[in-house]
Amino acid sequence: MILMNISQNVSLAGYSTMGLGGPAAYLAEVTNRSEVTEALKWAGEHQLPAVMIGEGSNIIWGDSGYPGLVIVDKIRGYEVFEEDETNVYLTLGSGEPWDEVVGRSVEAGLTGIEALSLIPGTAGATPIQNVGAYGQEISQTLTTIEAFDAQKGDFLTLAGSDCGFSYRNSRFKTTDRGRFYITSVVLHLTKGNPLPPFYSSVQEYFEEHGIKEYTPAALREAVIAIRSAKLPDPALVRNTGSFFANPIVDAAQLDYLRGRFEALPYWPVESGGAKLPAAWLIEQAGFKDYHDEATGMATWPRQALVLVNEHAKTTADLMAFKQKIVDAVQAKFEITLQQEPELLS
Numbered sequence: 001m002i003l004m005n006i007s008q009n010v011s012l013a014g015y016s017t018m019g020l021g022g023p024a025a026y027l028a029e030v031t032n033r034s035e036v037t038e039a040l041k042w043a044g045e046h047q048l049p050a051v052m053i054g055e056g057s058n059i060i061w062g063d064s065g066y067p068g069l070v071i072v073d074k075i076r077g078y079e080v081f082e083e084d085e086t087n088v089y090l091t092l093g094s095g096e097p098w099d100e101v102v103g104r105s106v107e108a109g110l111t112g113i114e115a116l117s118l119i120p121g122t123a124g125a126t127p128i129q130n131v132g133a134y135g136q137e138i139s140q141t142l143t144t145i146e147a148f149d150a151q152k153g154d155f156l157t158l159a160g161s162d163c164g165f166s167y168r169n170s171r172f173k174t175t176d177r178g179r180f181y182i183t184s185v186v187l188h189l190t191k192g193n194p195l196p197p198f199y200s201s202v203q204e205y206f207e208e209h210g211i212k213e214y215t216p217a218a219l220r221e222a223v224i225a226i227r228s229a230k231l232p233d234p235a236l237v238r239n240t241g242s243f244f245a246n247p248i249v250d251a252a253q254l255d256y257l258r259g260r261f262e263a264l265p266y267w268p269v270e271s272g273g274a275k276l277p278a279a280w281l282i283e284q285a286g287f288k289d290y291h292d293e294a295t296g297m298a299t300w301p302r303q304a305l306v307l308v309n310e311h312a313k314t315t316a317d318l319m320a321f322k323q324k325i326v327d328a329v330q331a332k333f334e335i336t337l338q339q340e341p342e343l344l345s
Contacts, residue, residue, distance in 0.1 A: 004028050004035055006042065006069070012061040015053060015070065017120065017234035018341075020315045021061025024070040031074045031095075033155065033183045036148055040181065043069040051344060052181045054095065054122030058129065058240055062345025063315045073124055075183055078104065089143070090187045094124025098131075105189055106216045112141040112189035114220040115202075118227045120234055120241065124182040128172045129340065130165045134199045134223055139165035141187045147180040155183070167275075168245045168340065194219050201226050230302040238309035239300070243322065244278040244337040257333065278337055279305040285328035297321035315343075 012021035043050040049068035077093030115134035164171035266274035296312035
């Protein structure tokens, strides 16, 4: 017997912060792990694919919509376990709004995720692309994940070390895409203060505001100020945040590019190569504060990495604009930008 409400033919434009997409054949909200099991069982009985989403801040729906069951994650939960005077573990329902989690942890004087402030989405979505910003990544604090394993038909617990984390990536996006339905995560945070060195923009904020005591609250305040100054609020401007990942090049390619572009900014990586700022590449390719009448898409004036929907009607419009940027960057730098938001259809 199905207890939850399953709706039919639901527009998915309201389930992506880009505001585009066709209809879902079926859609249901879940508030606990039992309802996840129930929803997946129903989809299986009807031989339908299923996908679980959070707030839709890092996904794009195809114009054809989704042919199966879209499960909207509303699983809440925030439990605190203090192991000792320093170590604290947070068990979070996968549907907890992420920035609320960060705010609560900072109020408790905990460090580990405060640089991830103001990132839209839910707690359960953070491991999927190994969310990171300003020197912190979720992989640094995540200890375990509870998820329903579609292959085994039951819940299991995965250690953070088994998630295949890398830069903006995990096994949930690659080898095991679509296999796991995350229902909770456990984070290991500590009481105390974040330690320098900080990202240059954060350090500049501290210096400009005369901040010398580096508390979790001070770092959160700095990150919120920096992000608010350059990134649009998805509640007000239709976007999915950073649309492209910063490309990583090897040492030989870095030398080649620096020989051609003296002003090329980069950050060294452990492999010997470097990470390049995709926003700079996009601007240099001619897409700084660019408004494309043909597609209704644009780049955000203060951050070219963010694509905004000004008056696009279809996901095809978005993809056409994306391809213009990819082609221009490829032609100028011989680098192929990789899309961050997941396209679902």
